[in-house]
Amino acid sequence: MRRHRRSNAFRAAAVSAFLLAVGWAAAVQQEEKWDGNRTSPVHQIPLKDEFNQIIVPTEPNPLPVSFRYSCEPCHSYSAIEKGSHFDPGGSKDPGRPGEPWIWVDEASGTQIPLSYKPWKGVYDPGELGLTPWDFTLMFGRHLAGGGISEPAEKDMTPGSRWEVSGKVEINCLTCHDGSRMHDHSEWAKQILRENFRWAATAAAGLGEVGGIASRLAPTWDIYDGPNPDDSEWAVAPHVKYRKNLFDSKHRAFVDINRKPDDGRCLACHSVTPVGAKKFDVDADAHASGGLKCADCHRNDIRHRMIRGYEGEDKDEPGLVSRDFTCAGCHLGEAPEKGGKGWSGRMGAPYPLHKGIPQVHFKRLSCTVCHSGPLPADEAARVRTARANRLGIFGIARWATNVPVIQEPVYVRGADGKLSPHRLMWPAFWGERRGKDIVPLAPERVRRAAGEILSPQSGIAAVLAALAAAAPDAESVPVLAAGGNAYELSVDGGLNVSAGMEEKRAAEAFWAFKKAESLTPAVPAFEPEAAEIDPDVQAQVQRILDALAAIPGIAGKPALVSGKALWQVTDGYLQTSENPGPSSSTAEIALLAGDEIRPLISDFELKTVIATVGTEYILTEEQVRLVLESLSGREAAPGAPKSGPFVYVSRGKVFSLNAKGKLVTEKHPAAGPVTWPLAHQVRPTRQSLGVNGCKDCHGFNSPFLFAKVAGTGPLKTGKAEVISAGSFTGLRGLYHRFFGLSFKVRPLLKILLLGCFLVGAAIALLAAALALGRVAGFIERRR
């Protein structure tokens, strides 16, 4: 049976190779074959699986759709798979930098910009040990398939599970689906479940996909079919097709948009200011004018997308990209062989740019004035779909606040022109190798750091346990400390309790929150009293019992107050003499032998107060401890020689000096990574400079003198602060004076006009007199 399957597979492969060859030939001639009609044909087509077999939805256990084979008869997959979205290293020239993928590991405070393209400041995933499998699993949520997500047999690395998950073929419908059923969230979910070969079918709404490949044994493959022994947990992925999509010949209607809707692009390319309200966000000026993304960002069958930046025609000679730059449509680029430009393409208005000196057009790209947010004293924070995992909806919140991405900063490009850029600050644990700093895998750091990187876990465990001792269902256990109350979050971490911000608590204590009031978990009582209120006793016992149930707790829970110590022994609350120092307040502690230990350490408490509810994840103390831990581990006998270790965050490199003190330095590896932004384009009336020269030329103009402070997971006062001038390369002092000159410029204009009028009047008079003399009308009186 197995042999028969293999021979089928071989045949399928041979047929596939033949079809690919035919498809390629067809694709090459495809443009010639277009009959000129501008409509898209109805796609009522037979869907095929990855063995090139037609899918019959009524058959038991049909396989998911393979677009490689379903689309191949008409559209060459081998030509398409070299497209910009599928082949990350495809172009010979990487072109202008684009948004990197950002490897975020919150627990270790890691944010590493990645790209397979050799752009400045980014790391090649392979060099950091990320295999195509890892990369697909991490970023497949916003990948379109193909390329590294569809590796050849030889590229499948050990430890990957491609045999189980299948490959992520190019999902044609991720862009070209015209159906409103297309669900990007479903795609992300299926990728996370390692249901790679099923993801496209589920996302397109062609069928309902069940099962989770990540739970299957690594030996499972698609030939094995459903798992008859487990219908609850390790359920093999399977599809139930929507039968109403198919006709009697098993052809399915696929609602194809040749020119994708903007929503399909925005699923992965959305950028939104942090804190913006959805109703308050305007569309790009072009979109508002009726253009679709694909009107400018075009492609032919090769799917090399026109990005639309100036100079792209040199990076991608095969594209007609020059026509689709800003200038291409609005000004009409003059053809290289001479002649006048053809402006106004797609109704683009011709810009007059009244009163703007020529130097601006030599030194600034169009986007400086027309794209992104207006410059402010501080760069705006934005979230992007790919970096901050936007657009994946469901009960769980996928979107993250990290990494922090800022815009605009104005960076001079290779063409000498400034253009607005987005920026992120890398953060990672690294190892010095010569002058370079090489990032460490977060996993390695977490292993070395142990509890240091999870200071919330102890407090979270206590809060989870205290929930069992809550007086009623509405009461939520919290830790009041440092002016905040901290409660358990849905993912087992800590949150600042809503409504409790700024309610100062003098000291840390455990409490129950109800509405907006806090009640101490241990009620107030007189420890020296002969008899304690039975209700108080019951509450104390409930708490101590609950805490005792915490797995791996480092002692017996006890209540210490004054000279007394209460603990639960044999189910009864018993009092004894406090072996430790007398306590002025009633405190829950742990009794380990004769030693009284605090329920949570000072380190945990300090770290939680410093980080929870803020954008920070780490404190300097944590960094110091982790660096010590990493160094200690490497110094262990037999360990491979490595280090010294550093932590990079907020524009600085943090390391331990000879005395073990945390010191900082500047280093190129800590510098910000920038990439140009082109959207969103603002209408003319909102462009930079519409209010006059002073929009940019002022003594303190944000365009020239804004500051960009390093952001990142580390709470520190030593963050790098960069001036806008360091990106623009414009000299600060000169531009301050130049800006100052605009204060007196109106006066200068009046002066020039006045002098001109005086001079011109006298010259006219002299000319009239001279003319009179030439004509003999006037004779000089002697």
Added chain:
Amino acid sequence: MLFAILSIILIAFSIFRITYYRFLAVSGISRLYPAPSLLAKYAAWMRKSAPPYFSRDGWKKAKSALLAWVAPRYPGWRIWTLASLALSFLYLAASGLGFAIFSRRGLYGIPLLLHVSAGGLFAMSLAAVVIFRAREFQLEDKGEASALARCMVCPFVMDFPLKLLEKCVFWGYILASLVLIITALGSMMPYFTFKAQLGLIEIHRYSALASVLAAMTFVDAAVVPRSS
């Protein structure tokens, strides 16, 4: 590029024309058009005559000639109008033409800032000079007017009166300067499209060249004494 080449050629030609005419006047040669033999004599004369102008004695002579010319024409405080005109014009011409000829980027940075500032001073002092001195440069009588008319018909006439030349270049300078002022002002106003601004800048540059040539001719005709 064209402007740079044209500027170099015209300024060089203007220097040649001025010195060559001086040479002719000193040598008593009436032939106007240079022949190879004359050019050799001219070169020898230049080698002999030019260095003293750059000596201390030469500077002193130049200063006294200038003061002798200035004193009756700009009495009292009026001398400052000429001084500011001359100094601002010197800087404007040096920075503007210098950057236009030697820098592909054109005028920028601190020199540009100073150029704009000097432009204001230049405009003010030009207006003052025009107010105080223009009447000295109007056509005296019908004879002068006729000569001017003849010159306009045929600019290569031999008997172009020096006084008339002085007047012509004065007004030429004033007109070029007025164009300079109005084009600079136009570039600062939000009324002209980008293409119009490019035109304004070109006009500004060529007016600057014209004003430099006029100033050189005027100084030669009016200020430098006609003696051996």
